[in-house]
Amino acid sequence: MPGPSPHHRADRAHRADRSSPAQPSPPIGPAQPTEPVTDTQTRTVPAAPEPPPPRPGRRLAARAAGLLLLAPALAATCRALDTDAVTPVPQLLSFLPWLTLPAGLAVLLAADARRRALVFLSVLVLTATGWTSLPHTPHLVTSYGLPLARVRVLAANVRFGRATDALIATVRRERPHLVFVSECDRACGRSLATALAAELPHRTAVDADGSVGSVLLSARPLRDERVVPAAMGMPGATVEIAGRPVRLQLAHPLPPLPRQVHRWKRELGRLADTAAGRTPDRPFLMAGDFNASQDHAAFRAVLRAGRLQDAARLTHSSRTPTWPTDAPLPPYVQIDHVLVSEDFTVDHIRFLDLAGSDHRAVLTALDLRGER
Numbered sequence: 001m002p003g004p005s006p007h008h009r010a011d012r013a014h015r016a017d018r019s020s021p022a023q024p025s026p027p028i029g030p031a032q033p034t035e036p037v038t039d040t041q042t043r044t045v046p047a048a049p050e051p052p053p054p055r056p057g058r059r060l061a062a063r064a065a066g067l068l069l070l071a072p073a074l075a076a077t078c079r080a081l082d083t084d085a086v087t088p089v090p091q092l093l094s095f096l097p098w099l100t101l102p103a104g105l106a107v108l109l110a111a112d113a114r115r116r117a118l119v120f121l122s123v124l125v126l127t128a129t130g131w132t133s134l135p136h137t138p139h140l141v142t143s144y145g146l147p148l149a150r151v152r153v154l155a156a157n158v159r160f161g162r163a164t165d166a167l168i169a170t171v172r173r174e175r176p177h178l179v180f181v182s183e184c185d186r187a188c189g190r191s192l193a194t195a196l197a198a199e200l201p202h203r204t205a206v207d208a209d210g211s212v213g214s215v216l217l218s219a220r221p222l223r224d225e226r227v228v229p230a231a232m233g234m235p236g237a238t239v240e241i242a243g244r245p246v247r248l249q250l251a252h253p254l255p256p257l258p259r260q261v262h263r264w265k266r267e268l269g270r271l272a273d274t275a276a277g278r279t280p281d282r283p284f285l286m287a288g289d290f291n292a293s294q295d296h297a298a299f300r301a302v303l304r305a306g307r308l309q310d311a312a313r314l315t316h317s318s319r320t321p322t323w324p325t326d327a328p329l330p331p332y333v334q335i336d337h338v339l340v341s342e343d344f345t346v347d348h349i350r351f352l353d354l355a356g357s358d359h360r361a362v363l364t365a366l367d368l369r370g371e372r
Helices: 006-019 056-080 089-093 096-113 116-132 164-174 186-195 258-276 297-306
Strands: 147-157 178-182 202-206 214-218 222-227 235-241 244-251 284-289 336-340 344-353 360-369
Touching (some): 056 096, 089 096, 089 258, 147 284, 164 186, 178 244, 178 284, 186 202, 186 214, 202 222, 202 235, 214 244, 244 258, 258 297, 336 344, 336 360
Antiparallel strands (some): 178 214, 202 214, 344 360
16 A cells, blocks of 8 residues: 655644644753742732822811911910010910910811821920919928018009099008009109008108109008119018018019010019018018019019019919909909018908009908017
């Protein structure tokens, strides 16, 4: 039997080549190791979606919170650093406890804006403002001597003499032994001397017009009269009570207006020098319109210099405001004080309204104690 023709053999070989897989041709040169292909090389990772832009309302809330924090942060920082710095710090410190309100509002706005860092900052400023608003006590002094005499002290600003009649009525009703009167012009001084001749016959004064005039009235004789140099009158004297000489000093420095903060500091500094120079074993009383609150470093310097205590602080009423009483809003700061040495204890204190004045008067009942 004859074999397949050459044509049939070529056709079978061609079909076999098509049905078998192709063999790769050997590489030229030495064999190279091949790297495995990973998913990261073959797949594309989608990018994270961008956060949506903040809504306009939230941006506005964040900006408002930042602005509200400026005043509380500045005042609390200067209070903590024991400095009055420069304008507007002395003015802001007069509002220190009230600055917790904008700081608290800033916390709410920051939370609404969903800004974590701003919320943290707002809470920090609110906490600092509240902490620095706590009543200040430079030191605690307790007198253990036996009580020698009860002394009633009244400090009043009569606003250019306009509240003179109200002061006369108050003196006749309350019967104080010592009265420190600020902004008592010449007419005011004459009226007090005439109307109160029986109750308070002894006086020392700076006789002047307007706010410069000041009068110190006493039921007992006064001696060793002196005046602390200042733009407004600050007379002082010595009175004998229960056989002990007591040094008296009326305080009325300039207010911390923007253009005269340096003068305000200087005059409070002179009061601090007066307190520091007092005879150590002699009782000391300083009262009047200090134009400064417990949050002002210059006022606290007076306390430290003379080792004095604020009678309001000793009776837990150091946040009772005394000024201004003639504004649309209620009074917001205590700037009228009665300061005492460790020879006195405070029985009670009252804050009285005077018709015609923009200050409340401070009436304090003190016990003078003997040597320990």
